[in-house]
Amino acid sequence: MTIDEVVLLLKASQATGLTTFQEIILRSSWSGKTYTNIACEADYGEERVRQVAAHLWQLLSDFCKEPINKSNFRQTLENHRLSKAHQQLVKEFNRAATAISLEFPSGAVSLNSRFYIPRLPIEELAYAEMAEPGSVICIKAPKKMGKSSLILRLLARASNQGFRTVTLDFQQADKAVFASLDKFLRWFCANVSRELQLEPKLNDYWDEDMDSKVSCSIYFQEYLLSALSSPLVLVLNEVDWVFEYQEIAGKLLSLVRTWHEQAKGVEIWQKLRLILVYSTEILVPRKLTQSPFNIGLTINLPPFTKEQVENLAQRHGLDWTDGKDAESLMAMVGGHPYLVRLALYHLVGKGGLERDLGQLLQQAPTEAGIYHEYLRQFVLALGEKPELGNAFYEVINATNYVKLEPALADKLQSMGLINLEGDRSTPACELYRLYFRQYLKTSVQNSGCNSTATFDRKLRSEKGFDLFE
Template sequence: MKIDEVLQLLEVNQKKALTRLQELVLRSCWEGKTYASMADQAHYGAQSIREVASQLWHVLSEIFGEPIAKANFRYTLELRPLTKAQQQLIKKRASSTAPTLEFPSGPIMLSSHFYIPRSPIEELAYAEITEAGSVIRIKGSSKMGKSSLMLRITDYTASVGYRSVNLDFQQADSAVFANLDKFLRWFCTNISNKLQLESRLDDYWDEEIGSKVSCTNYFQGYLLEHLVCPLVLALNEVNRVFEYPVIAKEFLPLLRSWHEQAKQTEIWQKLRLIVAYSTEIYVPLKLNQSPFNIGLPLKLPPFTIEQVQDLAQRHGLNWTDGKEAKQLMAMVGGHPYLVRLALYHVSHSKVTLKQLLQQAATESGIYNDHLRRLLAALQEELELSAVVKQLIAAQAHIKLESILAYKLESIGLVKLEGDRVNFSCELYRLYFAQVNFGAEEKRTCN
């Protein structure tokens, strides 16, 4: 049996693709490398390498009905051919995993063939999350892949025995942000529910000591005390909290204080935070109170031309010479969602790339819904519409007030370069150059 056959057999057994870390461990062990050398090579923690390997040996032992470990891994399996039944299973899986096109919408599923890793971001995240009291900060504008990355980090933590809770602040009703006490009670109740624990807020909440101390006591005395393993708290779209400065000024320093407590109190070392947001915070905080200057920062970059070509190939397109990829990127840059949407339509043969690019910024183009959502966001704030008109008129970078620049960056409309901004891609420049803001502004003001 060859190592590739071992990997295929494992994927058949697990009914999903191996993670990059699992494949790294197996191939390295097959080559006789030590766990320490694997950790150095891939920038992972040595302990996380051992934990992943231990789970793999357990699964392999069950598959082959005898103990498999690092010491006998290659010796035992290299001498053993695949059975006919195993060969048929692998062949069946190969035929059933021909690319099934997925319309790009929401986070990319763990089993998806269309997730493009942006190395070394994933490797750095997997290594960091195993550190006691760690914080990972993921920044990226709308539809850049923050949720998909968070999904993979929490999946990795599950593979090493951690508990995780994903909380998306976009799902919170506006009423939740009425005051700090209501917000923190909502926060704690949701985490309790996702951990399938009874909510016991009244046992820990005391108005005499305040909401923040009550929330901290609830985490330390109940949630963390209840768990024997680390808890990964994945907070998505934290920038929603920025819209409520009174709450942001209290809640964000609270997250920072929990990270600081991990340096002093063992139980807080169980808590690992992943914070995803689409723009810089524009609520003033002291440096020693902000959670946005600690931990591991990960900024999601656009796709490179190689990654666009890779994704095109996964869609069954032969774009190996780079010509088509360059044409697409000239219109949409390397924006993951815009690239994926184009590849979905071209691979479906619904439209040629040439037709798609000609119609891209029009009402009949594939980006019509996306562009209309951006327009609606601009029409909600007249200042933002005015900025877009300035950009169109200037046909170059312009300098903006920080808050306006951050708001436009958060929806992905512009890219920041120093203290100046410009459209993040040609698609947006072409579309908004032909939009008549005047009538909409008049209606909005009335």
């Protein structure tokens, strides 16, 4: 059994289910943590942890028909397979729970959702780094890969540990905020102040005769951090929106580096824990790549593995234990979390199986498929950058792999459209190859050249309006 199967078995078999605290003990014990560690992280007394754990070991002993304790918990259960009766119990539990809690995959996966799939060891690495004084974490991935869901869990962990938390979303800033570095940093400091429920006192610390970065640092050190009795986790979300303003972006990132360096020698800066989040669709200008993206912990969110896809299918009430359906879905969409979840949502929507996987996959690369709206976002992006469309056309029509100009390959990889191994480019998944090839092939035949302009006109004529206005 896996730890997920252990948790599901107990949830399915107990009339009262499984409490969050019980699940924490199970998962923490599985990963080798001591009762003392668990008590500290969960903010419970160690004796309470031991009492709850003893009850769990007894339940598992009854299931396995042999003694289970903390020391042999993982070793015993990893070698123990679910009986057919227990498999059916878990299956029925998943179906019943799914009918009640099915969620359309949009935005962050909520903290209490059964559909969040941990991507160990990423979560544990991020939790550990966040606990370090003056730490910096950079989380990057294409859109809909799970960044928001991970951030939600980091913030929850920080709050549980008594940390203060603030999230700034640069996407919500008015364009006027980026008119100058001074205006941007004042907006930045004012918003952090309000989120901490502190009165903004910019004029008390801002000196026009000094560099704006210096004033910003003084404001943080002498006012914001000094007012806090616990560490501050500051999440800078959608940092890629600042990249359009390279001068401001460069100054902000160098400021982050400075604060990280100051934490090594100035105690008050150790209170600050920074998390920078950005989508890789916006390629970081080369002049910005040195600061701060090469400090602290960098997290690249990977696709789901086959085991994770099977786990998620099980949570949707589907019996994919033979692995064939998971392989079929991944052959089309890879392990992209959103594309996988959207498929599972449509398979079990409205309380039951409304279509078979084969039909869903057959329609996937067409305008009648469930991914059409998602794919149209790439249509927009490729239409705005014809050189990218031409490069992608080469990749999806190659029988093996293509060697692209490095800048174009980097951009297509950052968008999540291709896989890049060394200088070899291949489509990220079969869905992209099939969907875009049907348009680009017609466009090339009609125009006699690799023109995304023709591609754009074809789409506009089909839809009766201009996608790019």
